[in-house]
Amino acid sequence: MMKKHSEINSLAGSSLIRYTVGVMLVFWVSLYAQKYPDTLKIPVTFYDFHADGSNPEFEPEHNGGLHKGMIEDTLDANRKPVVGKKPFFNHYIHKWFVPWTPGDFTIPVYTNREGKFGGIDTVDYDTAFKNIVLNDHLPFIHLGDGLYRFERSGSNQTSEFFWLDGKGFGNEPKGKNHNYSFTLELHTTFTYQKGLRFDFLGDDDVWAFINGKLAMDLGGIHSSEAGSINLDNIAAEFGLIEGNVYPFDFFYAERHTNNSTIKITTNLFTPQAVVALYRKDTAPNVGDNNPIKDNDTIIAGELFNIYAHVVDTSWQPEWDKLVGIEVLDPENRVEVRANANGSVQLFPDKAYGYITVVSKFVNPDDPSSDTIKASVRLYVAPGKPHHLNIQQNPTITNYNDDDHTPSIDIETGVVSVSLYAVVRDSLGNFIRMADLATWQSSAPLVALVKSGSTNYEGIITVVRGGLTQVKASEPGLIPASVDVRVKMPDAVILKAAVTRDDNGDGFLDGIDISFESAVSIPNSKISNVKVVFQGITFVVDSISMGSDSTRYRIWLQPNKSTDFQTDWKPLLSFGGLDGIADIVNFECSDGAGPVAVRALYYPGELRSKNNPNGTPDTLLISVSESVQWPAGNVDPDLVFHYFQTTFLNQDAFSTMVVVNDTLVRVVVNEVMVVRTKLDSIQLVSSGCKDLSLNQPHINSRKAAIEWGAIKFQYVPSNTPFNPGRTEIDNRVGYYYSNVIQKQIQAIPGSDPTRGVVVGVEVKGKPLKSITGSDSLFGKVVVYDPVGNAIAELGVFKAQGNDYGIYWDGRNKNGRFVGTGIYLFHISTTDVENKTHFDKLKVAVKR
Incomplete structure (x- = not known):
């Protein structure tokens, strides 16, 4: 189990520094239901040295065996081993686990096979401890219940531990088939809990540090040796407190031919934390909260929330907020509405393309570890069918925006014209051709329209000159219409008609009309003009010319018997006007502003x-x-x-x-x-x-x-209550002290610290005080379980717009009532003199 970010500071006696490699070691216990991967690749760092005799501490002539005390019990400031009081061919151990740097022309001298130190010589080369650094991983195999093993012992169907064969300096010494003379280090942290172990079997030198202290000492050039760390047994000595995070440091050296073996068995290792992206902020992989996958679809016009969840052996919700999320959207297909605390809200608006969402997380328990990343590629699809467009050709040239033809002119001599209906979503993304479209002409005497070989094609057939509106409709969708002007040599055609609300009261008082060329409309022709909206006929007051003879205003008598008309689009018809083409049911454009x-x-x-x-x-x-x-x-x-x-x-x-x-x-x-x-x-x-x-x-x-509409909320302080015994909470008594005192003044003899207070919270209009009283704002009649009226109480002001009712549990004869459910009938009047009646049940238990 990982610890949260704030608990990093609880590291006892150690500091977090940058490790060479980072892997999270966490507590294993069989109670967790987390599934462990079959293989864990644990990061390590190798240092490959020459095995040709040039390095006095690798491949020396020696008397082998286990040597304890070769290093100190603590590490240096860089978390590296320090030569101890009983060295054995390791006076220069400070060079074993660091990259080689040129310029040191000294070497240690050993005088016998026991590794007796003979001082330091200066030589004419600086390459004795030259090494090649190799970063790698060791595959640990899951044995069950979180227990892992890495083995290269030559037994159990494994080879020996020649991990660097063919790497680094190659196979040395000469004549050998393997690469000898290398070291390995592993650094990480773990959270101490009961049951942790680390077992080792192999050669040569091995040291393991827990919380910066030496816990396993298997130094020396030796054959296979075994060691075991039971953290429960050393917890007190090593300062381990359950739940706190501590460092773990492991060092290994292979210094002599011919064998190299290693076997590590531990329940320390668990999967590295992983990040995945989900639709919900609830527990991941529970119910229908499954990870978002590559090529999942998001819908244009629908908000899409993405939540990052961090999981190691279990969900770590406190880490979710540490995840950074980046949206890669080169085609601007989504709008990022919010992006913080490990979540992002997207509003897709341009369909037919992809975005990529990338999450990045650094484990707060190991800040030097690699950034953990996850990404998903999402496809933006169009939204639900919303409305129709009409266009003049069947080819879709704009997939992301409305491509509507508002009007067309049919020249003299043209017999027919085709239009095409297209279904789009609310943002204008193309969905399909309107296969279910039906077509209609507002003025069949001007032009007829019918479906062609497909329903989405509308074929307009000219009858005579004039203006009509051709509409395409599909069930459940907003229709589209096109103004169709059929030109005629002897008549002027209406160009536009726009509603007006000149005084801003929300009701239409005029329609501005315009023509392609100058016309004359005398006021005497107002009876020839008809304006209708959904069965309501407007009265035309007059007609006047506008700025020139191509523009006129039709003045309407405002019809205020209806709702506000700012979005109305009435149908305009007129005929019998000299030199002007007749129109029938021409839909006006909206020109009135909202109110x-x-x-x-x-x-x-x-x-x-x-x-x-x-x-x-x-x-x-x-x-x-x-x-x-x-x-x-x-x-x-x-x-x-x-x-x-x-x-x-x-x-x-x-x-x-x-x-x-x-x-x-x-x-x-x-x-x-x-x-x-x-x-x-x-x-x-x-x-x-x-x-x-x-x-x-x-x-x-x-x-x-x-x-605003008045709303009541009644909150009893305690129900059931025991009359004469149940004490009122001090905070309730203080807030409703005025209510309690006013009720006691009306009916003396009550103990103000006992009983029940019903808080009356009023939303909207305040209450009006009852005539003759500046403190009473309502009346309450209390009925017993069989329907008898047994007490009368008042509704009194507490503070602000809060009121209250106090009852000590006595009836009108001054006796405490018995066990049962009592019904409060409450009547109040608001400041607009509207009376309100409510009922409330209060329980009594003796």
């Missing part, structure tokens, strides 16, 4: 309780149509005007949260005092745009602020 509809006030706890940690006052503001709210952390005062009666307060809000495309919640500044019915909200003209890119009118309607 504020409602602003609901919800008092918070911040001001009412004078509590800096309380919730602030908020307004829930709705608008008349879908809009494009500003992106990012925009100042709400740039989106909404707040009028205190008629005074414009330009610093009314602190933050804004978008609920949906017609609804936002804004937080009111602490210094503001909101007054319902007197204050109002207005959309700022440059603060947002509707889906047709219309901005609010500069004098758009002001929505009076209203109270």
